[in-house]
Amino acid sequence: MTTSGSDVTVENVVRRVAAGHRGQRGALLPVLHAVQAELGHVPQEAIPVLADEFNLSRADVHGVVTFYHDFRREPAGRTTVRICRAEACQALGAGSLVGYAREAGLSLGETTADGAVTVEQVFCLGNCALGPTVEVNGRLHGRVGPAQLGAILNGTVSS
Amino acid sequence: MNNSSDSTAHSDFTARSDFTARSDFTARSDSTPRSDSTAKVYVPRDSAARSVGADEVADALQLAAARGDFDIEVVRNGSRGMLWLEPLIEVVTPHGRVGYGPVAPSEVEGLLAAGMLDGADHPLRLGVVDELPWLARQTRVTFARVGVTDPLSTQDYLEHGGLAGLRAALELAPEDVVTEVTESGLRGRGGAGFPAGIKWKTVLGCTDELKFVCCNADEGDSGTFADRMVMEGDPFMLIEGMTIAAHAVGASEGYLYIRSEYPDAVATMRAAIGIAREHGWLGKGILGSALDFDLQVRVGAGAYICGEETSMLESLEGKRGMVRAKPPIPAIEGLFGKPTVVNNVLTLATVPIVLADGAKAYQELGVERSRGTQVFQLGGNIAHGGIVETAFGVTLRELVEDYGGGTFSGRPVRTVQVGGPLGAYLPTSMFDLPMDYEAFAAAGAMVGHGGLVVFDDSVDMAAQARFAMEFCAEESCGKCTPCRVGSVRGVEVIDKIVAGEHRDENLALLEDLCDLMTDGSLCAMGGLTPMPVRSALAHFPDDFLGGRRSLEIQPVQATGVRTEGTA
Ligand SMILES: Cc1cc2nc3c(=O)[nH]c(=O)nc-3n(C[C@H](O)[C@H](O)[C@H](O)COP(=O)(O)O)c2cc1C
Ligand code: SF4
Ligand code: FES
Numbered sequence: 205m206t207t208s209g210s211d212v213t214v215e216n217v218v219r220r221v222a223a224g225h226r227g228q229r230g231a232l233l234p235v236l237h238a239v240q241a242e243l244g245h246v247p248q249e250a251i252p253v254l255a256d257e258f259n260l261s262r263a264d265v266h267g268v269v270t271f272y273h274d275f276r277r278e279p280a281g282r283t284t285v286r287i288c289r290a291e292a293c294q295a296l297g298a299g300s301l302v303g304y305a306r307e308a309g310l311s312l313g314e315t316t317a318d319g320a321v322t323v324e325q326v327f328c329l330g331n332c333a334l335g336p337t338v339e340v341n342g343r344l345h346g347r348v349g350p351a352q353l354g355a356i357l358n359g360t361v362s363s
Numbered sequence: 364m365n366n367s368s369d370s371t372a373h374s375d376f377t378a379r380s381d382f383t384a385r386s387d388f389t390a391r392s393d394s395t396p397r398s399d400s401t402a403k404v405y406v407p408r409d410s411a412a413r414s415v416g417a418d419e420v421a422d423a424l425q426l427a428a429a430r431g432d433f434d435i436e437v438v439r440n441g442s443r444g445m446l447w448l449e450p451l452i453e454v455v456t457p458h459g460r461v462g463y464g465p466v467a468p469s470e471v472e473g474l475l476a477a478g479m480l481d482g483a484d485h486p487l488r489l490g491v492v493d494e495l496p497w498l499a500r501q502t503r504v505t506f507a508r509v510g511v512t513d514p515l516s517t518q519d520y521l522e523h524g525g526l527a528g529l530r531a532a533l534e535l536a537p538e539d540v541v542t543e544v545t546e547s548g549l550r551g552r553g554g555a556g557f558p559a560g561i562k563w564k565t566v567l568g569c570t571d572e573l574k575f576v577c578c579n580a581d582e583g584d585s586g587t588f589a590d591r592m593v594m595e596g597d598p599f600m601l602i603e604g605m606t607i608a609a610h611a612v613g614a615s616e617g618y619l620y621i622r623s624e625y626p627d628a629v630a631t632m633r634a635a636i637g638i639a640r641e642h643g644w645l646g647k648g649i650l651g652s653a654l655d656f657d658l659q660v661r662v663g664a665g666a667y668i669c670g671e672e673t674s675m676l677e678s679l680e681g682k683r684g685m686v687r688a689k690p691p692i693p694a695i696e697g698l699f700g701k702p703t704v705v706n707n708v709l710t711l712a713t714v715p716i717v718l719a720d721g722a723k724a725y726q727e728l729g730v731e732r733s734r735g736t737q738v739f740q741l742g743g744n745i746a747h748g749g750i751v752e753t754a755f756g757v758t759l760r761e762l763v764e765d766y767g768g769g770t771f772s773g774r775p776v777r778t779v780q781v782g783g784p785l786g787a788y789l790p791t792s793m794f795d796l797p798m799d800y801e802a803f804a805a806a807g808a809m810v811g812h813g814g815l816v817v818f819d820d821s822v823d824m825a826a827q828a829r830f831a832m833e834f835c836a837e838e839s840c841g842k843c844t845p846c847r848v849g850s851v852r853g854v855e856v857i858d859k860i861v862a863g864e865h866r867d868e869n870l871a872l873l874e875d876l877c878d879l880m881t882d883g884s885l886c887a888m889g890g891l892t893p894m895p896v897r898s899a900l901a902h903f904p905d906d907f908l909g910g911r912r913s914l915e916i917q918p919v920q921a922t923g924v925r926t927e928g929t930a
Contacts, residue, residue: 230699233678296743327784328624330625331414332816333742335743342626345414
């Protein structure tokens with residue numbers, strides 16, 4: 205944990221996290237997850253520090269960060285809504301949830317201007333018998349109809 | 364490392380309160396009163412159950428207990444896999460565990476008042492859960508404990524046969540364990556169906572000092588959730604299976620690669636690994652033997668292709684998940700270039716029972732070269748979705764119509780996609796096909812991981828074919844052109860066909876493209892994407908004529924808790 209506010213530079217966070225994973229084989233992904241958990245995203249300034257820690261080129265690190273859907277280059281909104289669009293949820297009308305979000309002015313992959321909500325698509329959350337499935341800030345909701353999605357998007361459902 | 368002990372983890376899930384006001388309502392019930400006064404109630408902690416309110420149901424029970432009205436011990440078990448009945452709660456009675464479901468949090472008070480703690484009648488009462496036909500008809504081998512026990516209780520695990528497989532394996536020389544697994548006929552459950560014993564034999568035959576066991580828990584296919592349910596519902600079984608594999612091949616380190624979409628599975632497995640270490644089930648000198656083996660969880664980062672084994676190894680090494688060309692096979696040059704067993708969760712989770720009961724018992728189940736049981740997963744537009752574990756050879760019709768009870772929407776079934784996003788869409792005319800790796804392959808389909816996704820007659824198959832190409836374009840690792848570019852072209856060509864632009868030429872082009880992807884792709888991502896596309900074209904050609912629109916799908920119940928249907 206950080207002790208004082210001035211310690212919270214990207215470089216300090218990355219170095220501390222990397223130190224915590226020293227000795228682990230192939231630790232770049234766990235370190236990236238930990239950096240994102242702390243900073244909310246993987247900022248550009250983290251790339252050269254990671255390259256130095258892992259003795260890789262910046263291009264290599266950049267390549268890894270951009271390969272995986274999970275790693276964000278920008279912070280997300282305060283609420284992240286992920287709508288499952290894989291087949292089992294499609295079969296129960298996931299498409300209409302995406303349409304509903306779009307009508308509410310939220311496009312997939314975008315964050316609202318006030319930073320409140322980010323809506324994303326995801327392919328399968330392992331809840332395929334109780335779809336359509338939506339995940340809100342890490343919490344799963346099954347059998348989600350447009351009305352419930354509306355409630356979630358309006359922030360009336362706490363998560 | 365966070366080695367929090369199970370007893371502390373448990374107290375969160377348990378509520379005890381003093382006995383009060385019980386006698387008068389016990390009198391109302393016609394069941395035999397329990398001998399001790401604390402009622403044990405199981406409420407699943409499985410994430411599917413939680414997605415429809417299991418935590419809130421548990422909270423409501425705890426609240427009633429805290430108020431002192433009832434004396435209840437809440438145990439958070441895994442799910443029985445009757446997912447349309449979740450949250451399904453079970454009360455221990457002298458006659459067995461009586462189930463109620465699906466229970467909305469607001470119904471808890473009424474259930475308690477009606478005498479649920481004594482198994483009393485109520486519209487939500489399902490009867491003794493073990494006797495429900497849906498469950499009783501199954502052959503639960505790998506899933507025998509899932510939903511029955513508290514996943515993190517070592518006592519439960521031991522009382523229900525845990526560690527018998529590992530103890531038996533440790534009595535055997537490594538090559539004899541390999542022989543046992545080979546003779547059981549156990550084939551990889553991750554999709555390709557490669558015999559587990561043969562893979563292990565290759566790793567055993569390597570002389571390297573350092574070898575690895577990697578469990579593939581990426582489970583990216585839509586319609587599959589059995590790996591998740593094993594990890595959340597019976598994590599020690601997977602640890603035991605991986606430890607047996609380590610003994611069999613001479614590995615000292617294990618990795619469990621879990622997709623990031625499964626945070627509950629990650630947390631449960633990490634907790635279970637900590638508990639296993641404390642009990643000497645992992646670490647140095649396991650169970651007093653000479654075996655040293657330890658295990659860690661690694662979390663994926665949202666890439667479907669990382670389910671492909673070589674891509675998973677690259678990811679474990681901290682790289683982009685680019686597929687490696689084979690040979691060399693991972694059994695010889697796997698993680699960090701060392702001999703590595705890569706198996707699916709279900710494959711490894713089945714190993715303990717094979718060792719405990721012997722190869723013969725397992726081998727006697729199944730048909731032809733598909734031995735043992737398969738854990739089928741019923742999802743999509745289905746009335747009774749969930750886990751059906753049964754011997755190979757069961758037909759699609761039995762699974763979709765008998766177990767599944769048809770569609771959730773109540774409309775006719777039109778197609779079932781079997782084996783994930785790379786599997787074929789089968790029409791109802793093929794529903795008598797037996798579930799068998801070879802029979803499916805002969806029919807241009809695949810069993811894959813055993814996931815079935817049901818669609819009703821509102822589905823537009825041209826849209827599904829287009830989605831298959833779109834998914835491939837989105838998730839391709841990008842290494843080879845047929846997959847990376849072919850899938851993008853595939854989307855365009857299907858759009859043109861549906862729009863009626865030079866339909867015949869474009870259909871011929873699509874055929875060509877499918878051939879090219881099948882023959883020229885490095886892995887099954889590009890190589891199998893033509894399967895859903897071709898099956899849609901072959902069985903539902905009219906959908907490509909441009910007239911069809913997805914019919915309006917009835918939105919499902921917004922409250923999420925109630926679904927019709929009983930066992
Ligand atoms: C695109 C693609 C995705 C795959 N996804 C998974 C997966 O999610 N889980 C899995 O166990 N195997 C998956 N596989 C199969 C693995 O490559 C590998 O065959 C399997 O993990 C071996 O274990 P098994 O022999 O126990 O099945 C996938 C294969 C491909 C080509
Ligand atoms: S087929 Fe697709 S996913 Fe597989 S190696 Fe080629 S580009 Fe990568
Ligand atoms: S397809 Fe949506 S949860 Fe699996």
